[in-house]
Amino acid sequence: MATLALAVTDGMLHFELSLAYEVFGTDPTGVADPWYSVVLCGPRAVRVGRFRLEPDHGLDHLPRAHTVIVPGWADVEVDPPADLVDAVRAAHEAGARVASLCTGVFVLAAAGLLDGKRATTHWVHAEALAARYPRVNVDPDVLYVDNGSVLTSAGKSAAMDLCLHLIRRDHGSSVANAAARRLVVPPHRDGGQAQFVTTPVPAPDNHPLADLFPWVIARLDQPLTVEDLARQARMSSRNLGRHFRSVTGTTPLQWLLTQRIRHAQELLETTDDSVEAIATATGMGTATTLRRHFNRTVGVPPDTYRRTFRSWTGPGADDGADDGGRRTTG
Incomplete structure (x- = not known):
């Protein structure tokens, strides 16, 4: 039975920790063999959010695991504990596969496991990660990155995506899809898919473009130009550009x-x-233009995006078989 160790210490985020325990704690088919033997490894009794946990083993047990999961780290402004960093590094050197969920990536980066590698985290923390660990190639626009023996994910739901990806790697798509059905989550979102972060419309009363934004949103089906926006805002194109950059x-x-x-x-x-109809409704003109920009921005084609969000809602849903044209990571 493959041992999957959850590395815990004070300051871990309980959501990612609980998520990983739930995903890997039960074989959804009852036939996957060997399934994971999940253990908690920590230096002592630890505080995770408002909960107190008693680890099964000390951090020195991590090198015995086949897979080590490092959940989210609450305070990314301080260095993670040295004993945790050392234990994670030792586990990887011993041959363990190491994965971080959300800000757990700061532990992997501190351990040197991401030097020269591509990695991701929640987009809110991507800039801080890149500044503190300049040897890491931080990609804030994907759900997860698979470098083989080292994997990283963005936050919350993307952590679930990475966990299901690990099951898919170890046990195949049918078992991963069964796990997704049990958890009532989408069976597969490709790691290269964007974190679905869009440029927000700022508050309506605190900037010079306040009236322009809703005007544009109501006319997305039209072929608007910079000159059109500048005319509506009653300013020059150059002045419009300065205000846009500022806001x-x-x-x-x-x-x-x-x-x-x-x-x-x-x-x-x-x-x-x-x-084709959506291309018209969004002002893209043609389906080809929409597919090109959508794939470049989101990371998957429109049809794949639709299946991801709409094909998993019930027992009779599509099993999420691999689609052609998806980007891969790693």
């Missing part, structure tokens, strides 16, 4: 494209409209 952190065209993609996501999730 949104990006250019008018990039912001407009993000809103079109965001609207396309909503239509794919909530309607049965064809890709």
